[in-house]
Amino acid sequence: MSGPLAGIKILDAGAFTVGPAACSLLGLMGAEAIRIEPPTLDGLLFVGTIAGGTGTSYISSHYNKKSILLDLRDPKGKEIGTKLVKWADVLVNNRRLGALDRIGFGYKDLAKMNPRIIYIESTSYGTTGPWSKYAAADHFVQAASGFASINGKEGGEAEILRYATNADYTATLIILNAAIAGLIAREKTGKGQRIDTSHLQGTIAVQTSRLAEFFVSGKNPALMGSVSSRVAPSQAFRTQDNKYINISADREEYWAKICKALELDALMEDARFSTNEKRMKNRKELIPLIQEKVGDKPAYWWMLHFDRCGVPWGFNYDYVDLIRDPHINENKWLYDMDSSYGMLKGYPAPWEFSKTPTEEMTPTVKFDKDRDEILEMLEK
Amino acid sequence: MTEVLGGIKVIDLSEEISGPLCSMYLGDMGAEVIKVESLEGDWARQLGPKIKGESSLFICHNRNKKSIAVDLTKPEGRQVVYDLVKGASVFIESFDAGGAARLGVGYEDIKRLNHNIVYCSISSFGETGCYKNRHASELELQGLAGYIQFLGEPGEEPVRVGSDCVEASTAFHALSGILAALYYKGKTGVGQKVGIAKLRSMIQMGAHWIQAFCNPDTYGGWYLTGPYDHAEHGYKTKDGSIVFSVLARAGKGIEAALESWVEFLKRVGLGELLEDPWFKYKGLRAIGLGRDAQEMKGLFETYFLDKTSEEMITMIDEIGGMGSAIYDYETLYGGAMHPQIQAVGAIKEMDHPVAGKVKVTALPWIMSDTPSQIKSAAPALGQNTDEILTRIGYKEDRIKKLRKSKVVA
Numbered sequence: 130m131s132g133p134l135a136g137i138k139i140l141d142a143g144a145f146t147v148g149p150a151a152c153s154l155l156g157l158m159g160a161e162a163i164r165i166e167p168p169t170l171d172g173l174l175f176v177g178t179i180a181g182g183t184g185t186s187y188i189s190s191h192y193n194k195k196s197i198l199l200d201l202r203d204p205k206g207k208e209i210g211t212k213l214v215k216w217a218d219v220l221v222n223n224r225r226l227g228a229l230d231r232i233g234f235g236y237k238d239l240a241k242m243n244p245r246i247i248y249i250e251s252t253s254y255g256t257t258g259p260w261s262k263y264a265a266a267d268h269f270v271q272a273a274s275g276f277a278s279i280n281g282k283e284g285g286e287a288e289i290l291r292y293a294t295n296a297d298y299t300a301t302l303i304i305l306n307a308a309i310a311g312l313i314a315r316e317k318t319g320k321g322q323r324i325d326t327s328h329l330q331g332t333i334a335v336q337t338s339r340l341a342e343f344f345v346s347g348k349n350p351a352l353m354g355s356v357s358s359r360v361a362p363s364q365a366f367r368t369q370d371n372k373y374i375n376i377s378a379d380r381e382e383y384w385a386k387i388c389k390a391l392e393l394d395a396l397m398e399d400a401r402f403s404t405n406e407k408r409m410k411n412r413k414e415l416i417p418l419i420q421e422k423v424g425d426k427p428a429y430w431w432m433l434h435f436d437r438c439g440v441p442w443g444f445n446y447d448y449v450d451l452i453r454d455p456h457i458n459e460n461k462w463l464y465d466m467d468s469s470y471g472m473l474k475g476y477p478a479p480w481e482f483s484k485t486p487t488e489e490m491t492p493t494v495k496f497d498k499d500r501d502e503i504l505e506m507l508e509k
Numbered sequence: 510m511t512e513v514l515g516g517i518k519v520i521d522l523s524e525e526i527s528g529p530l531c532s533m534y535l536g537d538m539g540a541e542v543i544k545v546e547s548l549e550g551d552w553a554r555q556l557g558p559k560i561k562g563e564s565s566l567f568i569c570h571n572r573n574k575k576s577i578a579v580d581l582t583k584p585e586g587r588q589v590v591y592d593l594v595k596g597a598s599v600f601i602e603s604f605d606a607g608g609a610a611r612l613g614v615g616y617e618d619i620k621r622l623n624h625n626i627v628y629c630s631i632s633s634f635g636e637t638g639c640y641k642n643r644h645a646s647e648l649e650l651q652g653l654a655g656y657i658q659f660l661g662e663p664g665e666e667p668v669r670v671g672s673d674c675v676e677a678s679t680a681f682h683a684l685s686g687i688l689a690a691l692y693y694k695g696k697t698g699v700g701q702k703v704g705i706a707k708l709r710s711m712i713q714m715g716a717h718w719i720q721a722f723c724n725p726d727t728y729g730g731w732y733l734t735g736p737y738d739h740a741e742h743g744y745k746t747k748d749g750s751i752v753f754s755v756l757a758r759a760g761k762g763i764e765a766a767l768e769s770w771v772e773f774l775k776r777v778g779l780g781e782l783l784e785d786p787w788f789k790y791k792g793l794r795a796i797g798l799g800r801d802a803q804e805m806k807g808l809f810e811t812y813f814l815d816k817t818s819e820e821m822i823t824m825i826d827e828i829g830g831m832g833s834a835i836y837d838y839e840t841l842y843g844g845a846m847h848p849q850i851q852a853v854g855a856i857k858e859m860d861h862p863v864a865g866k867v868k869v870t871a872l873p874w875i876m877s878d879t880p881s882q883i884k885s886a887a888p889a890l891g892q893n894t895d896e897i898l899t900r901i902g903y904k905e906d907r908i909k910k911l912r913k914s915k916v917v918a
Contacts, residue, residue, distance in 0.1 A: 133693035153821045158689050180725040181662040189717030258852025264831045273753045273833040275841050279671030289741040291659040295674050298714045302681040307874040309688040313514045314879040316695055326874035333855040335677040341569035344868045345558040355667045359556045363648050365667040375669050379646035382704040443649030445657040445667050448722050456640040462712050474723045479713040481704030
């Protein structure tokens, strides 16, 4: 194994995406991850979009792992589970609150089996409080955390971010970070520990910047469509061919570049727009001036022109645009990967480590595929 | 008490959100973070609503740090950074498009002075590929990563994600990269560079759906919703809106899920729908969200309208589903805050020397044996310049000279 975490051993005792995907990311960092598949089988295995007989969300939540089917309630399963706990450095659990405790694999039990284990429990809404009894998934946490309440068009209703599962994946990243923090701490203390996090905490962390605004105003943020709450201009503009292009004066130097690119040089001297704070205040006067210019020419023209002028710009991609983007393809951030499920899109680990390159993505194995190898390894 | 990153010194040249959020978390875990700012200061100091002249955006991303203001475009200014780097474990920069190397603080420059430093470089598009010289902000990157397609009405004006999800995700990717590199350095003594591209981070965030999108045997499945569906506003109740799903009995198979649907329909007085061929085709496969579910919105709402959101969520939980009201900021974070927000300890209050008592979000995980700590509020620009320079051996005269020639402030 290459990667900065080579030699580290991970047990995935999670469900659905949040915990399991974190174990896959640890796998990309070089750790050896083993998935414990419960006898009831994971909810993602047979639902959703199917490739090679398997749910694609299962496929994309379990790469770079080995797999063993284990009934932890059964004495034989418990014995193997105990051996795995002794083998592991980190155990990730995002099942419903108390599910592992009830079958004798809660932190108290694990710490007795292996005092060096780092136990990460990622719940939906935390371990105490009125919502702690509820289960959650991406959309519901968006709603419960306020994340959804600040999406929407001007004067419209709040809306859920559909399909992208940003809340799920944020919780995944937090488990990943917490696991490595636990490993660093263990080098100092010599002991494992319990780490608690939740879907809710993660989705709140994503709102840090918007919450900062709220704690000043005390008022619900206004819905603003594509418009930034802190930078002007930063929003979508309609082009001549009825497409939208996003541009942002993300720092003063880009404001100057936008003015030049749009042949609105006079605006640079205009006292109403001389700082971001003033542009925010006088946004209603500024935006029509820019829209008028952008509406004059088609999207393709602006794309080439903004590149020449160094203006921060971008289109709103769908997945077809995304998989055909030249930069993404040149970097192989998405690539064709052959697997037993057919051709899949692979994607590299998101870090570029100069000394410890990450592992390549290895497709998810059929559940229980590595039983013999894992049992043999535990005998040694 | 042991701190996870006690003894780790971080030199942070990053600006705005992602880099500062990342280094703030390093500080929460006990690292000493020295924020090196230009003489004008981090651009974030000018952004967001102000409290007594202090930027709220800056306050929320910069606690547990010290600030030194240095003009990096002057050779003496660069020398200050070079001297700082000598005792450091981590270096962070977010100059886009090769800017760090042009300023003389690229990885090669820094490595020469401190061979085993962990050097984290954050950029919009990474260091290779045809967009490597481009800069993009939160909005453009949300669009390019395919996020904006999932908000708003198809064909109408785009709607952005209200949260700065690109910046936050980038912060968590940078943080995990730095932590992993520190772990490796702890084992081997060897440092390295960790490159983080914001667009790549965002593709990673959504790539599991792209995997589903490409080449499956059957497409559809979740009936969640997609780019060409209507905006998802939830279902109106007496006092707000809810989102919910009844197909949520993990591990109990599709039959249990159908039982939940039957139970749900009976409770909302729509039992006859079970005989309706249209519902059998579309309704049963819907999970409360998405195009098919939206077709039932009007029907469901007639029942929901005289129930509170809380009554509805309790009922849905009873039958094995899940859901939530669409809560707004005032309900969750206003006044004494919602009991659940309090229960997870996600928001902390701290004293800021100018702004007074301020609320900030906490490190989003809690470690039982090595808890994080908030020790100091976000610093004023150059608040610690003298202290920091003195500690690396600069004498009073030299510091005065540097101030006079506007190298430091």
